[in-house]
Every structure is written in structure tokens, then in C-alpha cells.
Amino acid sequence: xxxxxxxxxxxxxxxxxxxxxxxxxxxxxxxxxxxxxxxxxxxxxxxxxxxxxxxxxxxxxxxxxxxxxxxxxxxxxxxxxxxxxxxxxxxxxxxxxxxxxxxxxxxxxxxxxxxxxxxxxxxxxxxxxxxxxxxxxxxxxxxxxxxxxxxxxxxxxxxxxxxxxxxxxxxxxxxxxxxxxxxxxxxxxxxxxxxxxxxxxxxxx
DNA sequence: GAGTTCCT
DNA sequence: TACT
Numbered sequence: 358x359x360x361x362x363x364x365x366x367x368x369x370x371x372x373x374x375x376x377x378x379x380x381x382x383x384x385x386x387x388x389x390x391x392x393x394x395x396x397x398x399x400x401x402x403x404x405x406x407x408x409x410x411x412x413x414x415x416x417x418x419x420x421x422x423x424x425x426x427x428x429x430x431x432x433x434x435x436x437x438x439x440x441x442x443x444x445x446x447x448x449x450x451x452x453x454x455x456x457x458x459x460x461x462x463x464x465x466x467x468x469x470x471x472x473x474x475x476x477x478x479x480x481x482x483x484x485x486x487x488x489x490x491x492x493x494x495x496x497x498x499x500x501x502x503x504x505x506x507x508x509x510x511x512x513x514x515x516x517x518x519x520x521x522x523x524x525x526x527x528x529x530x531x532x533x534x535x536x537x538x539x540x541x542x543x544x545x546x547x548x549x550x551x552x553x554x555x556x557x558x559x560x561x562x
Numbered sequence: 563g564a565g566t567t568c569c570t
Numbered sequence: 571t572a573c574t
Contacts, residue, residue, distance in 0.1 A: 399567080400571040426572095475567045479567095565574090566571085566573100
């Protein structure tokens with residue numbers, strides 16, 4: 358029997374209908390045109406991550422060999438400020454996050470057919486009380502989530518286009534990752550792949 | 563000092 | 571990593 362996610366975890370399958378997904382994707386395309394996707398690197402080793410990423414919001418999550426994981430206000434390649442978070446994403450946060458402060462960061466991850474994300478905790482934010490809100494667009498993925506230690510068991514399930522996930526409560530610090538992408542499971546993205554949007558409150562108060 | 567998202 |  359698969360393990361259950363910790364308390365505070367919510368999976369909302371099909372929360373966004375196709376029209377809402379298309380409208381959101383249009384806004385993401387505009388953001389990516391101004392703040393291009395780039396390939397981030399692991400600290401120390403410089404090994405590239407398999408996902409490509411960019412951000413919108415006043416702060417964006419970045420990593421590189423020299424300085425590691427961090428939030429910063431500008432795109433690492435263009436040195437331009439990140440574009441603002443679209444209002445429809447702020448509305449989603451206001452509806453689902455149950456948190457009195459707006460998110461500063463929206464990480465935009467693009468998964469090609471062979472991209473993955475290893476099990477990790479989101480711990481780079483000063484505010485660990487705010488939930489993390491995630492939106493899936495495009496191809497289905499196999500998402501894995503465990504407990505708040507590496508030793509805890511994990512369980513996995515699929516996330517499809519339009520699904521929304523909220524990591525709140527105990528699940529805010531749960532280890533989680535993406536095992537695999539299922540190519541060809543969505544026609545939302547012309548050339549396939551999966552886009553994941555992750556809204557986070559970074560600074561306290 | 564140990565731990566930290568890429569580890570098959 | 572550059573911090574805890």
C-alpha cells in the first residue's frame with residue numbers, strides 16, 4: 358500500500374479547465390519571451406539540471422555552480438528584473454493558499470520528455486509557513502511525495518494538465534519530486550512537455 | 563560538523 | 571553553494 362502524503366497536502370485534479378489552461382499558457386509564453394528559459398546548474402559540480410527554468414515575480418529561484426540555491430530579483434542571463442506574476446495566478450493563490458501575504462516568486466519549470474526532479478524539500482524560503490502552490494500544464498507526470506525526512510516512505514501518483522497541488526501544513530516540508538514525464542499525454546503544448554508553475558511566498562510578513 | 567534538488 |  359502506497360504511503361499517504363502528510364497532512365495539509367491537497368491535490369485538486371482538473372482544477373483549471375482547458376480554457377483556463379490555455380489562457381494561463383498564453384501568459385507564460387509572454388513571460389518566457391521576456392525572461393528566457395535557461396538550464397540551471399547544481400552547486401559545486403555544475404551539473405545541469407534536466408529541467409529548464411525561468412521565473413516571474415519580484416524574486417526568482419535560481420541555482421548555479423558558484424553560488425547555489427537562492428532567490429534573486431533578476432534573470433541570471435539577461436540581468437533584467439523578472440516579469441510580474443500574472444493576475445490570474447495571484448487570484449489562484451488568493452483562492453487556495455489561505456495565507457495573508459502574496460507570493461513573490463513564481464518558478465516556471467519546463468520538463469521535456471526525459472526531464473526529472475529528484476526528491477527534495479523546498480527550504481530556501483524565509484517564510485516556511487506559507488504553502489507552496491503548484492499548477493501542472495501539458496504532459497502528465499508521475500509525482501512522488503514522502504514525509505519530512507529522507508527516511509520516511511513515499512508514494513506516487515500522476516499529475517495531469519490543469520491539476521493544482523497545495524503543499525500546506527506538515528506537507529510544506531515534505532520531500533517531493535517528479536519521477537517521469539508521460540510524453541504525448543496532452544496536446545496543450547504544441548511540441549509536448551510539461552510546464553509546472555510554483556507559487557511561493559519567500560520573505561516573512 | 564552535517565546537510566543540502568540531478569542520483570542508475 | 572554558503573549558510574544553518
